[in-house]
Amino acid sequence: KQEVTQIPAALSVPEGENLVLNCSFTDSAIYNLQWFRQDPGKGLTSLLLIQSSQREQTSGRLNASLDKSSGRSTLYIAASQPGDSATYLCAVTSDRGSTLGRLYFGRGTQLTVWP
Amino acid sequence: NAGVTQTPKFQVLKTGQSMTLQCAQDMNHNSMYWYRQDPGMGLRLIYYSASEGTTDKGEVPNGYNVSRLNKREFSLRLESAAPSQTSVYFCASTGGGTEQYFGPGTRLTVT
Numbered sequence: 001k002q003e004v005t006q007i008p009a010a011l012s013v014p015e016g017e018n019l020v021l022n023c024s025f026t027d028s029a030i031y032n033l034q035w036f037r038q039d040p041g042k043g044l045t046s047l048l049l050i051q052s053s054q055r056e057q058t059s060g061r062l063n064a065s066l067d068k069s070s071g072r073s074t075l076y077i078a079a080s081q082p083g084d085s086a087t088y089l090c091a092v093t094s095d096r097g098s099t100l101g102r103l104y105f106g107r108g109t110q111l112t113v114w115p
Numbered sequence: 116n117a118g119v120t121q122t123p124k125f126q127v128l129k130t131g132q133s134m135t136l137q138c139a140q141d142m143n144h145n146s147m148y149w150y151r152q153d154p155g156m157g158l159r160l161i162y163y164s165a166s167e168g169t170t171d172k173g174e175v176p177n178g179y180n181v182s183r184l185n186k187r188e189f190s191l192r193l194e195s196a197a198p199s200q201t202s203v204y205f206c207a208s209t210g211g212g213t214e215q216y217f218g219p220g221t222r223l224t225v226t
Binding site for chain 1 (some may be wrong): 156159205217218220
């Protein structure tokens with residue numbers, strides 16, 4: 001069964017720091033990997049989607065990389081701001097027959113950026 | 116273009132009552148999903164529908180039923196609510212290998 005782990009569980013940094021969030025998964029049979037942001041009491045907002053054939057995706061100050069063979073992804077946030085404070089979730093889409101198309105989530109990294 | 120909508124936003128039920136959570140998407144997506152989110156447990160898949168007319172169990176289907184009414188709508192029913200079903204419920208949809216879009220959630224409390 002696919003298991004997704006995110007490290008660290010929580011992170012508190014001063015404004016302006018560059019930071020890295022880590023995600024690992026146990027089954028490399030994935031179709032894509034997605035990073036989400038969740039604000040308290042809200043739904044999930046998709047930040048970046050990396051297809052299994054890609055190595056990275058960028059959007060503004062965010063850069064996500066994928067190493068499918070080693071089962072790892074990182075989300076890099078440049079020049080962090082207080083508005084980046086949220087929980088960041090990593091999810092992989094299964095490419096395995098019996099669970100094709102299902103998403104498996106990590107438990108998230110709770111990020112606090114203080115001024 | 117509203118994306119994924121869910122009703123109601125909040126609900127309080129007594130043990131044994133029933134209710135249906137509604138979800139609709141206007142993106143012409145084939146696949147729709149129901150998740151629950153609990154503190155310390157992350158998001159867990161309850162049921163999903165890969166296409167209109169099909170539904171399949173996820174990780175935690177016990178106590179729930181679903182209906183894919185048409186391509187747009189996917190409902191989740193609790194026949195006899197239990198306190199263990201207190202959670203936040205999210206509906207999501209996707210269109211073939213693309214990103215999943217989530218609704219705003221339904222916060223359900225069962226007393």
